Amino acid sequence: MTEFLLVATPGLPLALAAACVLPAVRVRMLPLLALAPAPGLVAALLAVHAPPATFGAGLYRPTFALDAPGALLLGVAALLWIAAGAYAATYQRGAANPGRFAVCWLLALAGCLGVFVAADMPLLYLALALLTLGATGLVFHDETPRARRAAALYIGLALCAESLVLVAMVTLASATPDGSLLIRDAAAALPAMPGRDTTLLLLIVGFGVKAGLVPLHVWMPLAHGAAPMPASAVLSGAVVKAGIIGLLRFLPVDSAIAHAGSLLAVAGMLTALYAVAVGITQQHPKVVLAYSSVSQMGFVAAVIGAGIAHGDAAMPLLAAFYAGHHVLLKGAMFLLVGVVAATSADRLRGTLVLAAVLAVGLGGLPPTGGFIAKYAVKGPLGDGWVATAAAVSAVGTTLLMLHFVRRVQTVAATAPDARAAPGLAGPWLAMAAASLVVPWALYAMLPLGTAGDAFAPYALWAGLWPVLIGGALAIALARWGAGLPRVPDGDVVVVIDGAVRGASAATPRAVAADAVLRRWPAATLLLVGIAAALAAAITAGRG
Numbered sequence: 001m002t003e004f005l006l007v008a009t010p011g012l013p014l015a016l017a018a019a020c021v022l023p024a025v026r027v028r029m030l031p032l033l034a035l036a037p038a039p040g041l042v043a044a045l046l047a048v049h050a051p052p053a054t055f056g057a058g059l060y061r062p063t064f065a066l067d068a069p070g071a072l073l074l075g076v077a078a079l080l081w082i083a084a085g086a087y088a089a090t091y092q093r094g095a096a097n098p099g100r101f102a103v104c105w106l107l108a109l110a111g112c113l114g115v116f117v118a119a120d121m122p123l124l125y126l127a128l129a130l131l132t133l134g135a136t137g138l139v140f141h142d143e144t145p146r147a148r149r150a151a152a153l154y155i156g157l158a159l160c161a162e163s164l165v166l167v168a169m170v171t172l173a174s175a176t177p178d179g180s181l182l183i184r185d186a187a188a189a190l191p192a193m194p195g196r197d198t199t200l201l202l203l204i205v206g207f208g209v210k211a212g213l214v215p216l217h218v219w220m221p222l223a224h225g226a227a228p229m230p231a232s233a234v235l236s237g238a239v240v241k242a243g244i245i246g247l248l249r250f251l252p253v254d255s256a257i258a259h260a261g262s263l264l265a266v267a268g269m270l271t272a273l274y275a276v277a278v279g280i281t282q283q284h285p286k287v288v289l290a291y292s293s294v295s296q297m298g299f300v301a302a303v304i305g306a307g308i309a310h311g312d313a314a315m316p317l318l319a320a321f322y323a324g325h326h327v328l329l330k331g332a333m334f335l336l337v338g339v340v341a342a343t344s345a346d347r348l349r350g351t352l353v354l355a356a357v358l359a360v361g362l363g364g365l366p367p368t369g370g371f372i373a374k375y376a377v378k379g380p381l382g383d384g385w386v387a388t389a390a391a392v393s394a395v396g397t398t399l400l401m402l403h404f405v406r407r408v409q410t411v412a413a414t415a416p417d418a419r420a421a422p423g424l425a426g427p428w429l430a431m432a433a434a435s436l437v438v439p440w441a442l443y444a445m446l447p448l449g450t451a452g453d454a455f456a457p458y459a460l461w462a463g464l465w466p467v468l469i470g471g472a473l474a475i476a477l478a479r480w481g482a483g484l485p486r487v488p489d490g491d492v493v494v495v496i497d498g499a500v501r502g503a504s505a506a507t508p509r510a511v512a513a514d515a516v517l518r519r520w521p522a523a524t525l526l527l528v529g530i531a532a533a534l535a536a537a538i539t540a541g542r543g
Contacts, residue, residue: 003053006040006064010114017106033085037078044075046199051343065119069320075115076324080331086231090423108134121169132158138231139223150222161209165414168202200260211243211297214271224290229338236293237331242466261309268388271298281487285408299466307380315380325373325439329406332431342420345412354390363398364463371463398470475516497514
């Protein structure tokens with residue numbers, strides 16, 4: 001039974017995508033999107049710590065397995081994909097190319113859930129490739145110039161990241177006993193392997209791109225801003241967790257590697273704070289949310305780095321717990337944008353009050369799910385500079401999310417009687433409730449701590465004061481923030497755009513120079529000059 005669930009987790013979405021080769025099936029696939037993640041949800045509940053499922057008898061035997069961090073992330077990701085799939089059935093109704101949207105959705109779903117159950121490196125790489133292929137199609141779907149640009153940047157960075165991960169996997173496979181391709185064997189072999197630091201760097205950068213660490217985060221605000229609303233929800237909530245599970249699976253925890261952990265902690269905290277600074281300059285609510293996701297993934301990376309630096313064996317489950325809350329809440333917030341856009345301002349009061357509670361909850365407001373998530377990861381963060389930066393990050397998160405609540409009101413429908421369809425409002429409310437309830441349910445079920453400790457006066461105050469400061473800063477931003485510079489979404493991507501424009505402008509000169517150099521007299525003179533320079537260098541070396 002558990003073997004079937006593990007295989008069906010990516011297998012059912014792939015089977016539905018394959019069925020879309022039939023035009024009659026493809027145009028009717030949207031209502032089935034909410035059913036495709038169901039095996040993943042059941043597997044998260046029943047298949048955790050089950051024996052690995054291995055298939056085939058050849059040189060390579062695909063292996064599926066699920067540990068506790070993977071099961072936690074798989075469960076909440078499946079919940080989001082179910083809600084967003086139901087939302088998409090309404091949101092995309094009557095839109096152009098619904099069949100193409102469904103195929104890309106199913107491919108991205110198979111890859112996203114597949115990364116959580118893949119126990120060997122080739123299977124994980126295949127899941128990452130499927131995820132990239134499907135997510136690129138979702139970003140590209142509207143075919144606007146903005147969507148085309150965002151999709152091109154996303155697939156370019158994703159392929160670069162996967163290339164780095166592939167090189168690391170090949171290196172790890174050569175160092176594992178008997179050439180094992182299992183991820184657990186590769187992680188065990190990593191601390192003592194030759195070229196360990198290079199492999200660690202490849203893994204951190206490769207999976208860091210997937211998670212959106214600065215300065216490799218530029219795809220997130222562009223892709224999330226350009227994709228259709230339900231696609232933005234899963235991209236920001238679930239898809240970025242492929243990078244997090246990659247870091248958790250490959251980076252060794254039981255063998256402390258201080259320099260690698262410290263590097264990741266520094267990169268994570270810089271990401272968390274930088275994204276807040278840029279996010280408060282943004283005006284579109286989806287882009288604000290995208291920068292919030294960059295910030296939160298930086299925070300999770302810092303938790304992972306601190307845990308690796310200190311050899312904290314509890315860190316993987318705690319980091320997954322925090323990331324799981326982000327899956328639920330950020331998915332809910334993206335779905336909210338579509339609900340607000342379909343509702344008149346006069347009907348939004350209750351919706352915005354709930355949104356504000358969730359927003360400050362991400363900053364750690366007691367007793368929301370965000371509060372217990374932040375409380376749970378205080379152990380790996382320790383009492384040093386990382387803990388101090390985490391408190392500052394909580395202030396920034398509150399500020400940024402309240403900025404989002406203010407900006408989302410600007411997209412409200414203009415028709416006075418407009419009301420969001422039940423197919424939009426229902427999934428949003430379900431995810432909002434899940435973000436409040438599920439973290440506490442998981443905290444009670446898992447060995448993370450006790451509710452009594454969490455509700456101690458010191459713990460409550462530690463969660464409350466950053467929210468109070470962040471709220472005060474949000475009021476100041478609303479009153480005096482008009483003078484802030486307007487950083488373009490994607491921020492450092494403008495440097496890439498400038499380099500591309502410069503290269504394009506220089507192309508005619510380069511072509512002309514090449515034509516001159518290819519003439520026989522010029523080429524001969526250049527060759528003689530290079531030979532003379534080499535001869536002079538050799539002579540100087542001998543002297």
